[in-house]
Amino acid sequence: MSFRSASDGGNRCRQEVQGTEAETAGHMNRDAGCLADSIMLTKLTPEVSEEGPQTAHSPGPTLTFQKLHYCVRESRGPFQKGPEKEILKDVSGIMKPGMNAIMGPTGSGKTSLLDVIAGRKDPHGLRSGQVLVDSKVVTSDLRLSSAYVVQDDILMGTLTVRENLAFSGNLRLPPGLYSSLDKEVKVSRIIEELGLQDCAETKIGTEFLRGVSGGERKRCSIGMELITSPSLLFLDEPTTGLDANTANSIIALLQRLSRKGKTIIFSIHQPRFSIFRLFDHLTLMNKGEIIYAGLAEQAVSYFEDLGYKCELFNNPADFFLDITNGDITPTQDSPDAVLGAEDALAQKYRESRFFRELMEQLETMVLAVDPGMRAVRDKPNYATSFLFQLWVVCGRTVKNILRNPQTSYAQLILNVIFAILVGLIYYQIPHSLPEALQNRIGAFFFLIINMVFGNLSAVELFINERALFIHENSSGYYRTSVYFLSKVFADLVPNRIIPVFLFSSIAYYMMGLKPDVEAFLLFALTMSLASLASVGLAFLVSASVSSFAMANILIALPFVFMMVFGGFLVNLNSMLSWMSWMQWTSIFRYGLQAVTINELKGQVFSSNFTIITGEMYMKQQGIDYSMWGFWQNEVALLGIMSVCMTLAYVQLLRINRWK
């Protein structure tokens, strides 16, 4: 078995291949039998193998896809959709246990094919065709039961390699099968297998923190998926961005796994020969069509039969890219020589014996499809319970905040500085008119502004980790509600509630407001609720958009409107009636009214000739200062917060998880 090349280079390749020939041959023989066997296999759930409590080594599943036509609609701007573009054209194939590479020039559709067969691409784009895994129709459930390593490593930068792997293991290994100790052992085994011992306790790294190297990151990403011992593993360009040696070691690792019976399917751009020779099966794509699918070592001879000549010492992978790019042309004397048409290579492939054999195999497999298994759409199954997920995800969020405390410190320091500033400006407000009322109301407005605008930073909450959330959620780590609650709690307590309480204490006593504990507590409550209501709105915006620029525009607009309708800048009674309804949505109005009632009720202010009570002033301003008048403001703030938080959760559920 060798790369059939007319050149000496081909002979050299042959010698290198021979090193792996024996094991590859064994693998191929097994594959031949595996096709029939695989029809019988139905298990796609992670096998509990070498590291787990049970010892089972069942071969990985066989994945088949038939006549896939996938279309995308190109966008021509925010409101204009472009024409539909077919990015996969009548694509069929079989991927058996072993190393299955999808190669092709850039834009040829490698990633699209990988995503469609992995169930990660929006099913609305699939015009026809079906994907089967062990003769079962693929449903959205495949996303949760198979493993997919994305091209950009998505890991929590503040956690170490071991902690990241433990996070994946804790959430994705069923507690009924694995004790805590089993999970720890499994993480250690994965670290060993991936050669990550030296950096196991090193943090992955963030923009502020230098962490592990690119290759170690990639290996950790693969480990995050291997923790469930998946029998089917998808990888999108696992070697992109890595140096030659690291790329080699990653592919060698994948080959070791494939020899344990796993089905490894990956897209790859232009591998060097030492990598290419480890492939068992090759699918070559060009312009959305397959131009070769078959054993990797037969690809060179296939193209040579078409009249292309592989140069001396040329790497087969480069040879194929030269063919697809049109950099080499076929010799016309070959009986099968390709003519000049754009899709001639795809046409030639469809006329080849490889395609004929594939179609025969596919027909047999489709006949074996259990009709009852068609179109089944299982609900996502999570390995762990809601409460356990909440515990683990909250733990990670808290750890992340403690290791990356800049935002929390900044929020705290900002609040203290601002409280001292407000306290100094409005230091010990007198009871004499006109300062008594003017300064009090001015100070309250100033305070509410700080509560609302001081929470602009909350818009980053779901934008920062959007990619991480989408990846983990669609890979079955945790429920959306778990992530939402963990982020909300972890943000609210350190960043919102504690700083606001500190702020209220400093500002309240420096300004010399009512010296009464109950009044202080109600003041702090109002400040907290005004803060939480604005945080709720910020969360809603944060969950709705994916860019900071858009989020800043969307959050600033309602805050400014709310400020205008707060009752301080304009008298709300004098407003045009069709506009005045906006006051009911204003956090400023509710906050301002509540602190005004709390402070002025029962107070008397005087000048040389005038005496005015707080009640008189509030009556004049149209403020209801009864008990319910006060509490309705608090209820309204709570209501705004609850509605916004609920909508933020709905938006998180609606985030597009498809690629």
Ligand SMILES: Nc1ncnc2c1ncn2[C@@H]1O[C@H](COP(=O)(O)OP(=O)(O)OP(=O)(O)O)[C@@H](O)[C@H]1O
């Ligand atoms: N959602 C989409 N909207 C518009 N075009 C798309 C979309 N997804 C894929 N395409 C187009 O489909 C073609 C194939 O894309 P794909 O990413 O699969 O190629 P690729 O072979 O993986 O390329 P690369 O090696 O550069 O990643 C490209 O022309 C790409 O622009």
